[in-house]
Ligand SMILES: [Zn+2]
């Protein structure tokens with residue numbers, strides 16, 4: 459206590475305030491997310507920030523960095539071991555099991571948003587409390603769910619004005635992965651490679667060797683450079699599944715890279731894993747950069763947590779990372795709840811009347827600003843300026859007597875005297891005219907940060923061109939010719955599209971009956 463008493467209390471290390479001037483980014487992200495996720499048929503779910511520690515030790519995995527090093531856990535006052543959520547997935551799966559959602563029509567699609575906590579090293583610029591958007595599709599192993607989730611993540615980030623590329627891989631199922639892992643171990647034992655790995659990776663060798671593949675240490679990356687690749691070990695079922703996911707991404711023209719070293723950090727992943735990167739990062743050997751979104755399939759998790767075997771897939775998007783990319787790239791976001799009109803007053807009677815006018819404007823859904831605690835007109839007009847309003851209404855003693863009000867156009871500086879009884883209608887009319895002429899600017903501006911001089915139509919066309927671009931790269935970085943050839947064969951060997959399997963035939967019969 460004595461240490462605090464002389465000094466003001468400060469933020470905990472790794473925690474951050476989100477100040478009002480940054481809220482416009484958060485507001486934009488949240489409103490875009492809700493719009494897009496709801497459109498794709500997802501339903502919102504909120505799970506608690508605090509859960510039993512066991513949930514994450516079991517669910518996230520006790521060999522993961524998240525649980526071993528970063529879990530925020532402590533004993534509560536009853537001596538129960540609890541943890542702040544480091545991710546959403548285990549909590550949502552717990553809720554799925556606990557509320558018997560298995561009995562609903564499957565699959566279920568959830569989205570969540572909120573803070574997550576990791577007791578990470580804040581020196582690395584990481585926060586200990588940060589925010590994630592999280593989406594989960596529970597109750598299907600269909601590749602359609604994988605493809606659709608990737609598309610949703612892509613569409614959401616794209617709607618924020620970011621240029622993106624998807625990295626995708628399949629890490630197989632428990633049966634085909636076992637063979638791969640033993641081959642990987644053999645490879646690492648050869649030529650004394652294991653000795654060259656970092657301390658973490660030497661530990662991973664026995665507990666979770668797949669993780670060695672995405673170690674960020676340069677020496678480890680060199681060591682695993684020509685390691686066997688999991689795509690070559692996929693069983694027929696896993697291969698078919700993966701092909702179907704890629705085909706669907708092709709159909710929707712989502713650009714992706716087949717990234718054979720993408721395994722993700724968590725124990726529970728099976729089959730599809732993916733990450734989405736901001737595009738420019740690729741130019742600078744992206745492995746040291748952080749993905750904006752990442753996720754994958756986790757067909758074993760619900761059973762692991764005590765539910766019935768249930769396939770599922772999900773992903774998370776780091777909100778702080780996304781916002782920092784947007785700001786680095788000068789992407790403008792709409793100002794939210796910015797007033798269009800300001801009410802200024804001079805004199806006691808005028809203040810009383812303008813106070814009422816302010817309420818009437820709000821009741822009409824007009825965004826209105828004020829500074830009633832200021833007496834001087836100059837101070838009030840400065841405030842109106844700083845709010846960047848389009849119009850200021852000025853009410854003085856004389857206007858009260860004349861039953862009029864001054865309407866000042868803040869752009870042109872032109873002032874008009876308006877009949878006081880007419881003012882609400884007049885303001886509504888003017889705001890409507892203004893808004894209809896700037897709508898198309900905003901669309902273009904969000905996407906590309908274009909300048910305003912160009913004609914609206916040209917801007918919108920340009921934006922459409924930029925979004926519609928198709929590009930598919932195959933394992934573009936750290937690759938030798940041999941790998942590329944292998945991958946091209948892999949891609950080239952795909953099954954013909956929409957081949958009927960027995961299920962589909964069954965479905966067709968049902969459809970034909972109607
Ligand atoms: Zn398999």
Ligand SMILES: [Zn+2]
Nearest residue numbers: 656659673678
């Ligand atoms: Zn390593």
